[in-house]
Amino acid sequence: MNRSLSLRARLTVVILTPLLLIALAVGAWAYIDAQRAAAARFDRSLLSTALAISRDTAVTGGDALSEETRDLLRDTSGGAVFYHVYAPDGVFVTGYATPPVPPEQVPSDATQAYYDAVYRGAPVRALRFSQSTSIDQVSGLFTFTVWQQTALRDGFVQRRTEPVFVIIASMIGALALIVWFGVRLGLTPLLELEEAIARRSATDLSPIRRQVPEEAYGIVARFNTLLSELSRTMANKDAIISNAAHQLRNPIAGVQTLAEAVHHARTMETAKERSANLLVAVREAGHLTDTLLTLEKARAPATPV
Structure with a gap:
């Protein structure tokens, strides 16, 4: 920028x-x-x-x-x-x-x-x-x-x-000082708005509800709309991840238990080799599921202040 x-x-x-x-x-x-x-x-x-x-x-x-x-x-x-x-x-x-x-x-x-x-x-x-x-x-x-x-x-x-x-x-100099500091005082609401925007983060997408000047009302309204849309998108994504993790965790745990039983069974050498590969894949899937759950917890929105 x-x-x-x-x-x-x-x-x-x-x-x-x-x-x-x-x-x-x-x-x-x-x-x-x-x-x-x-x-x-x-x-x-x-x-x-x-x-x-x-x-x-x-x-x-x-x-x-x-x-x-x-x-x-x-x-x-x-x-x-x-x-x-x-x-x-x-x-x-x-x-x-x-x-x-x-x-x-x-x-x-x-x-x-x-x-x-x-x-x-x-x-x-x-x-x-x-x-x-x-x-x-x-x-x-x-x-x-x-x-x-x-x-x-x-x-x-x-x-x-x-x-x-x-x-x-003298008049121009005095007016220049008055205008310079007067404009600074007039822009105070915009500076406060900047601070409010700076406090927003990935975990705090709450809309800005403070009073703003009429000239900045449209910008703040559009910004709040974008925050709401982003918040809904994040919530939908987190719901999908959470649902997928919960849907996959129990079946993978069952497959893991079955694979371990096959691995320890006294069978042919080829079966043992395939069972070992199946065990590795199932463990990786379980690790992936745990990672998705951890990510979902980390991205859960905090309660707005």
């Missing part, structure tokens, strides 16, 4: 597999939702910073920024923000000298565009914002570019999703 995966392990796998799939789906949804929320938050922060810079640049001509705007640049959504401003004729006004280059799919004439780029070897999220204003007697469409490293956004997503993943992992 080949052994397969235990029933306990199978039930555990069947119960936990859907839960794991649901947990993975919830984790993926939480991660995607956190990314979406972080992107919206950081984009709003970039827009607020760009508007503040455009206001201060128009007021001071790009010479100075207000304290509130400098605070925004130092710590917007948890990290520094960089900026660049140039005039309608492309002349640098203020900020960092070189802004991140937008990808080709960003329209050059868009008044407001978010894009991902690389600045000094680090990935950044940038906003290019165009506004018509007047700075130092120069009027026209000024372009403001603000950007921030995406590592800050990724850190925000990680901090937001880590508790979710920890909670999911």
Whole structure:
């Protein structure tokens, strides 16, 4: 008989597999939702910073920024923000000298565009914002570019999703333990049934009368039927052996007595030789009869407990 995966392990796998799939789906949804929320938050922060810079640049001509705007640049959504401003004729006004280059799919004439780029070897999220204003007697469409490293956004997503993943992992671990030991407790009636079957032997073919789960009732009923059939077969066989032994014992004893009388009689040598052979055969038959009787006694069923 080949052994397969235990029933306990199978039930555990069947119960936990859907839960794991649901947990993975919830984790993926939480991660995607956190990314979406972080992107919206950081984009709003970039827009607020760009508007503040455009206001201060128009007021001071790009010479100075207000304290509130400098605070925004130092710590917007948890990290520094960089900026660049140039005039309608492309002349640098203020900020960092070189802004991140937008990808080709960003329209050059868009008044407001978010894009991902690389600045000094680090990935950044940038906003290019165009506004018509007047700075130092120069009027026209000024372009403001603000950007921030995406590592800050990724850190925000990680901090937001880590508790979710920890909670999911803890719940799955707790459920795994509960299911493992719960299934073991639920399988206790089957283990007791196994012990009851193990106590059955050739001398104890009594049916199993203990209470069993509904799922195992058909198996136990069929097993009891087989035990009853086997018990009847053994009883019939024992009856045949016993009857044959009793039917043969007296005739063989008579033949044995007669053969011994012939063996001791004073007759011809040939008669003596045949009588000796007859005596041996009769003794063997008697021994066989005794063996059958002994076997019948040994196989007599014991009284069930």
